Amino acid sequence: MSNINISRRDFLRLAGAAVTATAATAAQAALPQQAQAAGSAKAPEWESKFGVCDMCFNRCGLIARVERGVIKKLDPNPKFAKSRGMLCARGNAGVDQVYDPDRVKTPMLRVGQRGEGKWKSIGWDEALDLCAAKMKDIAEKHTRCGMLFSAGADTQSQFVNRFAEAYGSYNVTSHESLCLLSGSRAFVDTFGDVPQPDVKNSKYVILAGANRMEALVTPDSMDLMAIMRQGAKVVVLDPRYTKSAALASEWHAIKPGTDMAFMLACAHVIITEKLYDQAFVAERTSGFDKLAAHVAQLTPQWAEGETGIPAADIARIARELAAAAPASMVYPGRRTSDYENSTQIRRSFAIVNALLGNWDRPGGLVPARPTGLKKVPFEAPFYDDNPPGRVDMKSVPLLFDDEGSFVITRENVIKGAPYPLKGWFVYKTNPMATAPDRKKTREMIDKLDFMVVVDITMSDTAWMADLVLPAPSALERQDPVQALQSGAEGACLVWRDPVIAPLHQSRPVFEILKALSAKLGFPEAFDFDIAKYRELQLAALPEAAGILKRDGVYYPPNPPLGGTDGQPFKTPSAKIELYSNRYAEMGLEALPVYQPPKTGGEAGRRFRLVAGRSACVTQASSTNNALLSEFEPENTLWLNEDAARELGVGQGDVVEVESPAGKGQLKALVTPKIRKDTVYMLSGFGSVSGGLSRTKGVGASIVEILESRFDAICGNSAIHETFVSVKKKGAA
Amino acid sequence: MKRSTTILSALILVLAVVSMAFAAEGNARKGKYLYRQKCRACHGATASDLSPNSKTQAEWKKAFAKPEALKCFKDWKGVTPEEKNDIFAYLHDFAKDSPSPAKCN
Numbered sequence: 123m124s125n126i127n128i129s130r131r132d133f134l135r136l137a138g139a140a141v142t143a144t145a146a147t148a149a150q151a152a153l154p155q156q157a158q159a160a161g162s163a164k165a166p167e168w169e170s171k172f173g174v175c176d177m178c179f180n181r182c183g184l185i186a187r188v189e190r191g192v193i194k195k196l197d198p199n200p201k202f203a204k205s206r207g208m209l210c211a212r213g214n215a216g217v218d219q220v221y222d223p224d225r226v227k228t229p230m231l232r233v234g235q236r237g238e239g240k241w242k243s244i245g246w247d248e249a250l251d252l253c254a255a256k257m258k259d260i261a262e263k264h265t266r267c268g269m270l271f272s273a274g275a276d277t278q279s280q281f282v283n284r285f286a287e288a289y290g291s292y293n294v295t296s297h298e299s300l301c302l303l304s305g306s307r308a309f310v311d312t313f314g315d316v317p318q319p320d321v322k323n324s325k326y327v328i329l330a331g332a333n334r335m336e337a338l339v340t341p342d343s344m345d346l347m348a349i350m351r352q353g354a355k356v357v358v359l360d361p362r363y364t365k366s367a368a369l370a371s372e373w374h375a376i377k378p379g380t381d382m383a384f385m386l387a388c389a390h391v392i393i394t395e396k397l398y399d400q401a402f403v404a405e406r407t408s409g410f411d412k413l414a415a416h417v418a419q420l421t422p423q424w425a426e427g428e429t430g431i432p433a434a435d436i437a438r439i440a441r442e443l444a445a446a447a448p449a450s451m452v453y454p455g456r457r458t459s460d461y462e463n464s465t466q467i468r469r470s471f472a473i474v475n476a477l478l479g480n481w482d483r484p485g486g487l488v489p490a491r492p493t494g495l496k497k498v499p500f501e502a503p504f505y506d507d508n509p510p511g512r513v514d515m516k517s518v519p520l521l522f523d524d525e526g527s528f529v530i531t532r533e534n535v536i537k538g539a540p541y542p543l544k545g546w547f548v549y550k551t552n553p554m555a556t557a558p559d560r561k562k563t564r565e566m567i568d569k570l571d572f573m574v575v576v577d578i579t580m581s582d583t584a585w586m587a588d589l590v591l592p593a594p595s596a597l598e599r600q601d602p603v604q605a606l607q608s609g610a611e612g613a614c615l616v617w618r619d620p621v622i623a624p625l626h627q628s629r630p631v632f633e634i635l636k637a638l639s640a641k642l643g644f645p646e647a648f649d650f651d652i653a654k655y656r657e658l659q660l661a662a663l664p665e666a667a668g669i670l671k672r673d674g675v676y677y678p679p680n681p682p683l684g685g686t687d688g689q690p691f692k693t694p695s696a697k698i699e700l701y702s703n704r705y706a707e708m709g710l711e712a713l714p715v716y717q718p719p720k721t722g723g724e725a726g727r728r729f730r731l732v733a734g735r736s737a738c739v740t741q742a743s744s745t746n747n748a749l750l751s752e753f754e755p756e757n758t759l760w761l762n763e764d765a766a767r768e769l770g771v772g773q774g775d776v777v778e779v780e781s782p783a784g785k786g787q788l789k790a791l792v793t794p795k796i797r798k799d800t801v802y803m804l805s806g807f808g809s810v811s812g813g814l815s816r817t818k819g820v821g822a823s824i825v826e827i828l829e830s831r832f833d834a835i836c837g838n839s840a841i842h843e844t845f846v847s848v849k850k851k852g853a854a
Numbered sequence: 855m856k857r858s859t860t861i862l863s864a865l866i867l868v869l870a871v872v873s874m875a876f877a878a879e880g881n882a883r884k885g886k887y888l889y890r891q892k893c894r895a896c897h898g899a900t901a902s903d904l905s906p907n908s909k910t911q912a913e914w915k916k917a918f919a920k921p922e923a924l925k926c927f928k929d930w931k932g933v934t935p936e937e938k939n940d941i942f943a944y945l946h947d948f949a950k951d952s953p954s955p956a957k958c959n
Binding site: 292310311314499501502503504508510511520521522523524690692693694696704 | 888890947955
């Protein structure tokens with residue numbers, strides 16, 4: 123596999139707008155209007171207004187060019203350093219999110235069967251009255267924990283959490299348990315913190331289970347390219363030849379599910395050859411001797427048999443990584459919803475980082491930088507009749523109480539145990555398109571008495587609701603201050619003011635919740651407007667508001683790195699826990715113990731299905747975008763050319779992909795760019811919603827095929843644990 | 855007499871340790887509510903000055919093992935033993951080195 127050969131031209135042709143981003147070109151074009159007018163040139167007819175992108179979670183600063191109240195173009199905000207003065211393809215396509223004819227325009231009440239698509243447009247008064255009455259009813263019949271609140275990554279999602287607490291429900295899920303929770307779990311349990319990678323100053327980066335050139339994270343994606351130009355090395359481990367693989371210094375087509383073997387072998391080399399930071403390990407870590415004994419037999423030769431990567435390469439990479447330390451790292455990654463043992467896999471990533479002594483050092487892993495923001499406190503009532511905890515409580519050993527597990531919550535709603543959960547408030551998250559095993563999500567919804575979705579478009583989840591409330595796009599609303607982390611450079615603060623007036627009858631979720639809080643008898647939880655809320659958030663940063671208005675971004679003071687030297691880590695031992703005493707006490711493996719991944723084969727299911735990203739797709743939230751769908755009009759099944767030959771599948775043939783959970787049909791992309799034992803497809807296609815004109819029934823839905831599995835320690839979904847069969851449509 | 859005092863002290867100590875062991879069984883959710891009601895007036899209206907994340911689990915245990923040593927103990931008059939347990943459970947369960955540290959800025 124390691125000799126897959128893809129030419130650079132081939133990559134560029136395929137990449138399209140992937141990593142390419144619109145540079146902030148002429149400074150003139152980037153300046154707000156008044157600055158332009160000062161010159162001799164005639165003032166343009168358009169206004170320039172600061173905004174913050176919402177096409178993914180990065181929230182890059184932008185400048186909207188507005189002509190007679192209509193947004194014509196989005197440009198990067200050159201003062202927004204986190205995106206290195208760029209706006210990606212999705213960011214540019216944000217205009218079409220605003221003017222998408224598929225937007226929900228008025229409150230919509232379901233009048234037919236659930237999912238049938240029969241709706242009646244109603245007014246806001248009726249919609250809010252209905253919503254409040256249903257929530258009151260559920261509280262009376264099932265206690266307040268009978269309502270589930272789910273909010274996606276959005277600057278107003280904090281208001282959903284606030285509302286849930288004031289209403290009295292413990293059942294809140296975010297997108298995290300369908301995404302990054304295993305990585306957070308692993309780093310909290312090892313370092314006591316979720317660190318930020320300082321890619322910009324790094325000399326050696328191992329990207330394993332992260333495709334940073336397509337799953338863009340600013341500034342990391344840009345910085346990876348920049349540091350390679352300066353001589354740094356980036357090593358990619360991926361069963362697919364992704365854009366990251368194509369652009370990296372080297373790529374190894376690792377067997378899926380074996381990353382831990384690679385990391386443990388790296389630890390073996392670094393320890394046996396005494397390449398680790400001995401002073402750091404002695405002073406700041408605990409359990410080194412146990413780790414050394416644990417990896418003593420886990421040689422690169424052993425790991426070669428597991429990973430498929432030559433032992434000599436593993437040993438060399440480990441030595442190179444250590445030689446570049448502390449300005450080197452195993453990149454922590456983000457989406458870690460892979461395997462049932464993903465927390466332990468990511469623990470092995472954390473442990474190799476600890477051996478490098480890269481904590482709080484340039485080019486290593488740095489603690490989150492201070493933001494200066496204040497919380498806005500309130501006093502939520504306590505309801506004595508509530509059950510003791512979340513509906514998914516105690517389902518796994520180390521659930522994050524404020525995140526929970528969507529997959530387990532869904533299971534418990536279906537079972538009606540430990541208590542019934544009958545209402546669901548959903549804001550800007552789309553589990554019907556993002557949670558594995560779509561039939562189960564549907565089954566969960568069928569157990570509900572009331573479901574309300576607040577969103578911009580009629581997502582697959584909204585399509586199943588009783589009531590859909592139209593939200594404005596991010597360019598039409600005022601938002602609280604949001605802090606964004608950016609490695610060692612420090613945090614930055616952004617906010618949003620409307621670039622244009624809200625379209626249609628849309629209302630921000632803040633206003634919806636404020637109105638509902640009054641109707642439900644707890645108006646004090648929302649006794650502010652956004653302007654006041656921002657003031658309270660910025661109470662310790664008196665100059666910030668003025669600078670945000672002037673520049674569209676504010677950089678709070680950023681102390682130099684090394685500030686945590688000599689300070690205890692936030693772990694029970696106050697050190698980095700190579701060996702986790704907490705895990706030992708709980709009966710969990712205290713060191714990551716490698717288990718070979720399961721193998722497929724049953725009923726012809728020989729391929730492991732893996733998920734991933736294109737730089738033009740933010741899961742189901744962007745695939746229906748008119749501009750982006752030109753780049754990714756449908757998903758295809760990446761199928762290795764040798765496997766395709768064996769199956770008699772030709773380029774572009776429609777194939778049927780089937781797992782125990784479900785099946786789908788899509789075109790095959792026959793390619794050398796994927797291992798023979800692995801297949802891949804994009805998420806966000808094969809939609810069921812009649813409100814998504816570009817994706818309904820187009821391609822296959824990955825969540826229809828993925829089985830419902832979860833991380834045994836933290837409950838994060840595990841979406842690389844499904845094996846599928848593939849056959850040409852119509853073949854026996 | 856002296857001996858019985860010693861035994862009594864030892865017994866009190868044992869009871870104190872046992873009660874602290876039970877304390878973690880307090881209702882952390884109710885503790886959050888009670889903390890806001892009874893503690894936050896002094897400990898930070900911005901909620902950033904003192905939170906579960908301000909101390910480690912061991913530090914919270916130490917503080918609650920001998921609350922009379924705390925400067926604010928004089929203001930604890932209206933707090934029942936059960937409420938104290940709940941507040942402790944909240945602070946302890948979401949301490950900075952806990953498995954689920956409270957999120958703060």
